[in-house]
Amino acid sequence: MSLGALFFVVAALGLIAWFVARARAVAFRTGRRERFSALPGHHGAFVALWTMLPPLIFLAIWWFTSPALVTDAVIGTAAAANLPPPGFERAAILSEARNLSRGEAFGAFHDLSELLAPAYAAAQSRYDWIATALAALLAFAGFAFAYARVRPTFAARSQVERIVMVLLLLASLIAILTTVGIVASLVFESARFFSIVPVTDFLFGTHWSPQVIDPRDPGASLGAVPLFWGTFFIGAVIAMAVAIPFGLMSAIYLTQYARPSTRRWMKPVLEVLAGVPTVVYGYFAALTVAPAVRDFAVSIGVSWASSESALAAGLVMGVMIIPFVSSMADDSLAAVPNSMRDGSLAMGATPSETIRKVLVPAALPGIVGGVLLAVSRAIGETMIVVMAASGVAQLTLNPFASTTTVTKQIVDLLTGEAEFDSAKTLAAFALGLTLFVVTLLLNIFALIVVKRYREAYD
Amino acid sequence: MTDRAPTDWRTDAMRRRIVRRYGAERRFRMFGLGAIILSAGFLAFLIVTMVMQGAAGFTETRVSLPIDFAAAELTVTPEQLRGDRGNLALAGAGLEGVVDGAAGAAFAQQGGAELLSDGAWLRVRDTLKANPGMLRGRTAIDVPVATDIDVAYKGDGTPEAEQVVAALGDRLSRGLNRDFFGNADATDPTRVGIWGALKGSLLTMFVTLILAFPIGVLSALYLEEYAPKNRWTDLIEVSINNLAAVPSIIFGLLGLAVFLGTFGLPRSAPIVGGLTLALMTMPVIVIAGRNAIKAVPPSIRDAALGIGASPVQVVFHHVLPLALPGILTGTIIGMARALGETAPLLMIGMRAFIAAPPEGLTDPATVLPVQIFLWSDEVARGFVEKTSAAIIVLLVFLLAMNGVAIYLRNRFETRW
Secondary structure (H helix, E strand, O other), rough: OHHHHHHHHHHHHHHHHHHHHHHHHHHHHHHOOOOOOOHHHHHHHHHHHHHHHHHHHHHHHHHHHHHHHHHHHHHHHHHHHHHOOOHHHHHHHHHHHHHHHHOOOOOOOOOOHHHHHHHHHOOOOHHHHHHHHHHHHHHHHHHHHHOOOOOOOOHHHHHHHHHHHHHHHHHHHHHHHHHHHHHHHHHHHHHHHHOOOHHHHHHHHEEEOOOOOOOOOOHHHHHHHHHHHHHHHHHHHHHHHHHHHHHHHHHHHHHHHHHHHHHHHHHHHHHHHOOOHHHHHHHHHHHHHHHHHHHHHHHHHHOOOOOOHHHHHHHHHHHHHHHHHHOOOHHHHHOHHHHHHHHHOOOOOOHHHHHHHHHHHHHHHHHHHHHHHHHHHHHOOOOOHHHHHHOEEEEOOOOOOOOOHHHHHHHHHHHHOOOOHHHHHHHHHHHHHHHHHHHOOOOOOOOHHHHHHHHHEE | OOOOOOOOOOOOOHHHHHHHHHHHHHHHHHHHHHHHHHHHHHHHHHHHHHHHHHHHHHHEEEEEEEHHHHOOOOOOHHHHHHHOOOHHHHHHHHHHHHHHHHHHHHHHOOOOHHOOOOOOHHHHHHHHHHOOHHHHHHHEEEEEEOOHHHHHHOOOOOOOHHHHHHHHHEEEEEEEOOOOOOOOOOHHHHOOOOOHHHHHHHHHHHHHHHHHHHHHHHHHHHHHHHHHHHHHHHHHHHHHHOOOOHHHHHHHHHHHHHHHOOOOOOOOOOOHHHHHHHHHHHHHHHHHHHHHHHOOHHHHHHHHOOOOOOHHHHHHHHHHHHHHHHHHHHHHHHHHHHOOOHHHHOOOOOOOOOOOOOOOOOOOOOOOHHHHHHHOOOOOOHHHHHHHHHHHHHHHHHHHHHHHHHHHHHHHOOOO
């Protein structure tokens, strides 16, 4: 049986187990008047959980591991002796054979995959049978174990609740698992990269051209400083030059000046701006903003302006960040005690003087924290720079020149036609690790700033 | 006590000062209003641009093509056209050649078969299947034209194409492009459709939802209701808050290294996309869920405990149902974000050219935002309107989801 069908069978078995156990519990209750430790439904749930959980856990593990087991079995057959060495071609032949064996493909590009298809089908059905048998065995073992415990004195409810608590704990451990997965995969692949390229070359080298890597000295063309500069320039300078004034002024206007009716429809507009997918911003940047920026540059006399300038990507990214800065500033301004504002107004200051000289300075730590979070979001932003920035890495202060960013390079490196283990693809993981560490530090730092500031007025 | 006369507000110096201060006040206020209006204006500009460009993407240009089927002598009988076999029968009988021949005869001055879209003969095929009687006679069928003519008819073509359009005159017409909602990706812009990408998106979202929603809700319940205050709980909290702020492309790297590299799952498959996006969406659901659970007043818990409910019963019978509207709102917002996400899916190979809609969770697929990205990279002019049309479809979906979330929030949220 296929895995999907097995999941349904297990669920059906669980339902049957629930009815059987409940019926038994109802049976021993009828005609007796003493106190019972659990309701019939609890007994049912207890047996059903024991029937379903073991096979489901097994199937979940099986689902991840069996494709590799099947492939290993196929490689072990005689027909697989002619396979090319591990690499792209081998993977292509194997996946073609797999599709043929499932009847999903009709013709084969490689002759060998036609030979391997029957082996695939045989291995697949053999492993499917093993999975079916093991799942059935586990379900019945679990059922027998639990069913033997359905007795009047058995505290089924506390047992069920204990299982539920374990499930809750497991669910919350997924978050740790994800974090560990991210760190482990980034560190592992980066370690392989740094065994080829010295860390110092990568972090301090000023020449980035992954298209031509000298195999004797790969570090010479994998210096990431131009990328770091481009990321900082686009994300932290140009984007923030747009986002901070606009975001801050919108927050001030919305919280201090706007009528409630205006605020009611202005806030959703800003939220929509935050909800537009980044690929749409990217398309807009590439199609509309970038040519406009180039034309503007040409009209002020910069004839060599790039149509993939840092300015276009940065401007659109800034617009994307406005709602984020605005809502952070909104929160910080709202946290300033009203007595400070009232005091200033009572002294005769105009509202704008109160805002500029009292509210904003008082809210400054919160605003700074918000801006740091915004920067961390901007430098991790991918689609806008992939679509609007260029791939040419250069160290420049000119906003009309082309610059590239870390995220853009990660995408370029990993979507090209290269084998997976080259210095080129591993470099993407090293860049990813750098990005992860920098955004993490920014976030932690920003949260500390915000937290300390909140405590000051609480 | 100092002896000071009260300020004389009527002196010129004081008046000038007041005027200056009030002027500064007005300017500051205008600044704020300007910032809001410019932000809203940018949104309006973006949407108007997309709608203006994209509206044409939902239509196609057709040319009336006269075909003499009687003279073409297709070796097909009307009976053979019924059902699925009709497609094979007509393709086998060389219908494509007949259509090209008819175009060559009718539009010799305008490039012959070059004038028609690659998919024109498919339109003829479908028309024939609907009206088998046409096989015996001479008839004119509206078929889609090639992309440069299409673009020119919509008003943005090359001079040569404009001449062809002028020469054809009223034999050209415009209609709704139904193929756009039924096809997948293609190399000819007149034949592309978003159904393939939309289906890929739906499958991916399905995987994301069935993974992220239960896990997110359960961990929110655990952290908010049961978790003891210790180092492990702190660690879980810190990782959830950090995951919510990790750049999305990092999740793509995780998917590439773990799901594709370690587990050997198929590339470009909705299942891998769904897994990756689920890891990304889960923290959003957890954070929204915790806020919703926190908002349920403690008196509810005390009352339930007081009449003898166990801690699990308190949570699942009372707290969770009351917090559900808030959790659902957060889930929909997280799902909307996942639906618009592109970068992590590029990493796991969903940028391949996929010409058929996926049939299952492990088939190669693409999703709407990635399709938009792929089309935006195409050089052919006809792809511009298709990209914008796909963006409109994506935005409509996102607006609908956010609308549902806002409705849920207003309809079911209780203020305690």
